[in-house]
Amino acid sequence: MMMSLGPYASFIVTSYAAAALVVVILIGxxxxxxRSQTExxxxxDRSGVTRRSGRSATDTP
Incomplete structure (x- = not known):
């Protein structure tokens, strides 16, 4: 099934390709x-830093 996009075919195809490229770049x-944040x-964690929210209210700093 071949679709006819008319005289604006190049604009339509380019627009879809650009949108797909932006989505791929954002995913990457x-x-x-x-990966950077988890590392x-x-x-x-290895250096012993803990979250302040992990302490209870009765713990002293």
């Missing part, structure tokens, strides 16, 4: 940032 950026959290 999020994946790399996720940073592992480093902090």
């Amino acid at each position: 950026w999020i994946a790399l940032d996720y 940073r959290l592992r480093e902090l």
Whole structure:
């Protein structure tokens, strides 16, 4: 089934390709940032840093 996009076919195809490229770039950026953040959290955990929200209200700082 071949669709006829008319005289604006190149604009339509380019627009869809650009949108797909932006989505792929954003997915890659999020994946790399996720890896970076989890590695940073592992480093902090290994160095003994804990979350303040993990303490109870009766604990002394």
